[in-house]
Amino acid sequence: MALIVQKYGGTSVGNVERIRNVAIRVAQTKKKGHKVVVAVSAMSGETNKLVSLANQMKEFPIGREYDVVVSTGEQVTIGLLALALQDLGCGAKSFLGSQVPIITDSAFSRARIEEIETAGILSELKRGNIVVVAGFQGVDRDGNITTLGRGGSDTTAVALAAALKADVCEIYTDVEGVYTTDPNICPDARKLKKVSYDEMLEMASLGAKVLQTRSVEFAKKYNVPVMVKSSFTDAEGTLVTKEDKDMEKVIVSGVTYNKDEAKITVAKVPDRPGIAAKLFAPLTKANINVDMIVQNVSHDGHTDLTFTVSKADFKKALQLVEKTAKEMKAGKVLSDTNIAKVSIVGAGMRSHAGVASKMFETLSKENVNIQMISTSEIKISAVVDAKYTELAVRALHDAFGLGKGDVEEER
Amino acid sequence: MALIVQKYGGTSVGNVERIRNVAIRVAQTKKKGHKVVVAVSAMSGETNKLVSLANQMKEFPIGREYDVVVSTGEQVTIGLLALALQDLGCGAKSFLGSQVPIITDSAFSRARIEEIETAGILSELKRGNIVVVAGFQGVDRDGNITTLGRGGSDTTAVALAAALKADVCEIYTDVEGVYTTDPNICPDARKLKKVSYDEMLEMASLGAKVLQTRSVEFAKKYNVPVMVKSSFTDAEGTLVTKEDKDMEKVIVSGVTYNKDEAKITVAKVPDRPGIAAKLFAPLTKANINVDMIVQNVSHDGHTDLTFTVSKADFKKALQLVEKTAKEMKAGKVLSDTNIAKVSIVGAGMRSHAGVASKMFETLSKENVNIQMISTSEIKISAVVDAKYTELAVRALHDAFGLGKGDVEEER
Helix, strand or coil: CCEEEEEECCCCCCCHHHHHHHHHHHHHHHHCCCEEEEEECCCCCHHHHHHHHHHHHCCCCCCHHHHHHHCHHHHHHHHHHHHHHHHCCCCEEEECCCCCCEEECCCCCCCCEEEECCHHHHHHHHCCCEEEEECCEEECCCCCEEECCCCHHHHHHHHHHHHCCCCEEEEEECCCCCECCCCCCCCCCCECCEEEHHHHHHHHHCCCCCCCHHHHHHHHHHCCCEEEEECCCCCCCEEEECCCHHHHHCCCCEEEEECCEEEEEEEEEECCCCHHHHHHHHHHHCCCCEEEEEECCCECCEEEEEEEEEHHHHHHHHHHHHHHHHHCCCCCEEEECCEEEEEEECHHHHHCCCHHHHHHHHHHHCCCCCCEEEEECCEEEEEEEHHHHHHHHHHHHHHCCCCHHHCCCCC | CCEEEEEECCCCCCCHHHHHHHHHHHHHHHHCCCEEEEEECCCCCHHHHHHHHHHHHCCCCCCHHHHHHHCHHHHHHHHHHHHHHHHCCCCEEEECCCCCCEEECCCCCCCCEEEECCHHHHHHHHCCCEEEEECCEEECCCCCEEECCCCHHHHHHHHHHHHCCCCEEEEEECCCCCECCCCCCCCCCCECCEEEHHHHHHHHHCCCCCCCHHHHHHHHHHCCCEEEEECCCCCCCEEEECCCHHHHHCCCCEEEEECCEEEEEEEEEECCCCHHHHHHHHHHHCCCCEEEEEECCCECCEEEEEEEEEHHHHHHHHHHHHHHHHHCCCCCEEEECCEEEEEEECHHHHHCCCHHHHHHHHHHHCCCCCCEEEEECCEEEEEEEHHHHHHHHHHHHHHCCCCHHHCCCCC
């Protein structure tokens, strides 16, 4: 008998029929003799509706009251799922974040979980009940409702699994697992049986939308095995787990892309110490994340500085940078929103040489010009013209032998 | 400087624009120097939507999880109203029932308020904030969310006013106050300036939909002055307060009607002690409220027993009664859903004779046959054929001189 935490996202509980299907799945797991805790999101579309209402009331609504409004979506789902489980004859009890309690800091709309009290849940499990917990929400130490930010339900599920020392955390979603790349671009894409926390982290932050980055960090920190699978089929999913010998053998396990960034170049920046800090300080202040940064060697005491930000922040970032550039007497500010970041990820890169050159050669062979490069221990990213995204992804997927036809034994 | 509790119903907060208007009203009250606590309902239509979702999940959904679902409507409104107030530059903080806390018993969906802790609200008022409280909901001593039943937001407001020792509880609704009768039936109907708790109680339980019965009981018990007024106009409302000399002078202050009942007659019931108890026991067990009961004098050891129930309970009640009637060897069970109860209410009845005969004469003059009669200290009700409802109401309104043209000084 295992203790299993399951998480169902907004699409999986998108209407009455689907909630009933989730209840059947949960009841089946329970019937096998397992203890089950379920974390759920709001029905798809609901959170957007609530956000839109809040935005209509006040110009910058983020804060305590915003979280009071947007946390209701999950509350509706836990009640409905508990009712559906009762209708199937299962004992079921719902818990709000404040009822568990899932204690967070007071950073409304992006709160971090500090502590989960498990006594209440454990006592319900002991009574033979299925426990249904509202994802995405918590409560601070003053009793205010908080939310964890978009995709926070993944984090709720993983944190619950960690706190309850669950055997596995199953994340049910609308895809069947983690793929070597986007199957929409590359029909040859293969579902991975296993992927390491670090690889998953890189993939998530590079644009693969399967799991929220923070939930993977949590899983890694507490060593929670996370199984990603589909809530619509019975196909086996992908296990996100700690790195093992098998994984190190594979040099590249996935190719990802992100079309959601834009590039800003400040030309002829006076090359003095502290100049980069001065340029980026206003962006930090405005809560704008800078992703890739490239600074070329200096000519005549001047250098060119290029970086990327998300498209949502682009306009604001450009304004701020143009102001600073003028102040520091730099040259022109150039920008390009028509770019894509294409990346390869793999735990095996650590111990294999020549991966980068193979990537660059592959792109070169397809006449895809590389505009920026950035690397980590287990990832190499290249910024290219957006129109080459699909071509680049397919070429890399091919070159590193990731397709179904390329491997005998799936890993 | 007064402490004022205001309550806005579902229609008054029915959309973003209306919530903004409520915020303006609340802010104006605050600007006059008053301390303001606002209780709000769910946006109109929302609770019905939530109830329908719950009903689709489980056959008899009433219970703990049902309340988790249906209480979200008010949670959305308090967050939105607090945001709207902040947008107007007012400090505002929302409270859920569980955050106040408003402590109730554990009778889900019809919980009763046991205690309200006021420290949290008082401290926010002291800081100069407007406090926005979710109507309709509370929390039991185990931390479960409870709801107070339909119209429970009125009770929340009055209970808050009692606990906070507020100077007045203002109930904002979609009518301008309490009328001598339904203005849709009788264009001559007059808005009352004052009405006693007892009169209001009778009117509420007889079908006038201005205030929930339980909220009036609460107001009477704690002597809370309740002002009923429109949230759409600035017209003066009706004050519900304790009886005074003026009120006693007026014999009849209102005519009400209720088309929502049905009549059941059991013929030839053996006239033995305990027979009525036996007949009604199954109804009580099924939680069916019996309203009027008439038993005629006995003939040949048999009697006819007639009573009314709400139309919603009619089918179930009829089944149960037919079963019992067979068991006790009574005669036929007859029923009629085509009835209406027409009532006159007035504190002055206590000290005036001949009110009943005047009522019966008035109906007789219009050829309206009376099927059942029931009286209390300050009310007389008659059941008549439903088709005569409007005629009976107008005739009584006229006979007791309740119209605009009939009084010089409004009371």
